[in-house]
Amino acid sequence: MKIPITKPVFDSSEKEAVIKPLDSGWLVQGPYVAEFERLFAGFTGARWAKAASNCTTALHLALDALGIKTGDKVVVPSFTYIASANAVEYTSAQVVFCDIDLATFNIDVNKLKEILCKDKDKEKRIKAIMPVNLFGLCADLPEIMKLAEKYDLKVVEDSACGLGAWIGNKHSGTFGEAGCFSFHPRKSITTGEGGMLITDDEEIANKVSSLRDHGAGKSDLARHKEKGGSLLPEFNVRGYNYRMTDLQGALGVAQMKKANYILKKRREVAARYDEALKEFDELITPYVPDNYTHGYQSYVCLFTNGEDITGLNMEKIDRLNVLRNRFMEKLEEEGIATRQGTHAVHTLGYYKRKYNLNDEDYISSYAADRLSIALPTYATMTDEEFGYVVDGIRRGIRE
Numbered sequence: 092m093k094i095p096i097t098k099p100v101f102d103s104s105e106k107e108a109v110i111k112p113l114d115s116g117w118l119v120q121g122p123y124v125a126e127f128e129r130l131f132a133g134f135t136g137a138r139w140a141k142a143a144s145n146c147t148t149a150l151h152l153a154l155d156a157l158g159i160k161t162g163d164k165v166v167v168p169s170f171t172y173i174a175s176a177n178a179v180e181y182t183s184a185q186v187v188f189c190d191i192d193l194a195t196f197n198i199d200v201n202k203l204k205e206i207l208c209k210d211k212d213k214e215k216r217i218k219a220i221m222p223v224n225l226f227g228l229c230a231d232l233p234e235i236m237k238l239a240e241k242y243d244l245k246v247v248e249d250s251a252c253g254l255g256a257w258i259g260n261k262h263s264g265t266f267g268e269a270g271c272f273s274f275h276p277r278k279s280i281t282t283g284e285g286g287m288l289i290t291d292d293e294e295i296a297n298k299v300s301s302l303r304d305h306g307a308g309k310s311d312l313a314r315h316k317e318k319g320g321s322l323l324p325e326f327n328v329r330g331y332n333y334r335m336t337d338l339q340g341a342l343g344v345a346q347m348k349k350a351n352y353i354l355k356k357r358r359e360v361a362a363r364y365d366e367a368l369k370e371f372d373e374l375i376t377p378y379v380p381d382n383y384t385h386g387y388q389s390y391v392c393l394f395t396n397g398e399d400i401t402g403l404n405m406e407k408i409d410r411l412n413v414l415r416n417r418f419m420e421k422l423e424e425e426g427i428a429t430r431q432g433t434h435a436v437h438t439l440g441y442y443k444r445k446y447n448l449n450d451e452d453y454i455s456s457y458a459a460d461r462l463s464i465a466l467p468t469y470a471t472m473t474d475e476e477f478g479y480v481v482d483g484i485r486r487g488i489r490e
């Protein structure tokens with residue numbers, strides 16, 4: 092049996108949706124992107140949703156709209172996908188890494204406090220925090236927002252994985268000035284490539300509309316519908332081409348209509364894993380703090396081999412890493428796809444060199460990189476597929 096790490100949920104509605112822009116002949120950002128934005132804003136409870144070509148460009152737009160620039164610094168967790176840090180680098184601001192809490196895989200608020208307390212450099216000040224709501228679990232956003240207020244910082248949530256992530260009845264991406272989502276096929280809903288920025292701030296929404304469209308004062312569609320549309324609009328800012336196509340927008344509309352179903356099914360798979368994996372001391376299953384709802388973009392465990400992992404050191408992490416990798420290979424041989432959760436960005440060549448970092452500088456991030464394991468999770472997973480994965484895990488661990 093072949094079990095993929097994830098599978099998009101498509102039926103005839105996606106096929107019918109993408110034909111509509113083809114039939115109309117309007118392919119660039121247009122009515123379907125607008126409809127997707129409307130549905131997304133409704134789902135998350137944000138006042139505005141602005142689509143972009145992907146989440147990385149949405150993050151760049153958010154930082155740019157907030158005025159982050161050369162000489163500024165932005166705090167990013169050291170365990171996240173490289174795109175979070177890259178978006179900061181696009182603005183020419185500097186990345187300040189912060190370690191994570193291994194229990195949640197999200198930014199460690201105590202470490203964040205230490206970093207902010209020590210930020211005495213008047214020339215290059217920390218201007219923003221980019222908490223990442225990793226794998227579908229919100230970071231400790233209430234605490235992060237208190238710190239942001241205390242230190243006068245902007246907050247851009249990297250909510251690439253955060254669809255269906257809530258704290259109480261507040262959706263991920265709605266805590267900071269802006270939140271950005273990804274529709275890459277590894278995410279719960281997909282448009283192939285695609286991103287969305289949400290905000291309650293009208294000024295940010297207007298800036299992003301223009302910045303994503305070369306800095307145009309008016310969108311192509313608006314101009315097309317108006318008298319005098321033969322003339323190009325005003326361009327008062329330097330923008331980018333970060334637009335989403337209407338083909339993707341149409342796909343997004345079809346996906347939004349099944350978002351609740353997909354998220355419900357993913358949570359059911361996660362609950363089954365929580366139960367089935369209780370028999371294995373070797374794996375720590377995802378922790379969900381009280382009042383948090385996990386979206387389970389990924390179901391990520393920590394491989395401990397049944398050992399105590401408090402006070403981890405590099406030697407122990409490296410030793411356990413060999414066992415985790417062997418375990419993942421074993422599952423792969425059985426046709427079961429797994430992935431490391433994501434990577435520790437401070438260990439990657441560009442960041443390591445530029446900021447002169449060592450692997451052990453952010454040890455929890457290093458441990459998460461070396462010991463995390465994402466298990467196959469998709470809405471349409473059958474009982475047979477689920478049973479096959481759990482049997483595979485049992486065999487992989489016992490050997």
Ligand SMILES: Cc1ncc(COP(=O)(O)O)c(C=O)c1O
Pocket residue numbers: 145146147148171172174175223225249251252272273274275277285286
């Ligand atoms: C945490 C995080 N941030 C940003 C991104 C980038 O998203 P995109 O591929 O849509 O640019 C990803 C994608 O996997 C991600 O996981």
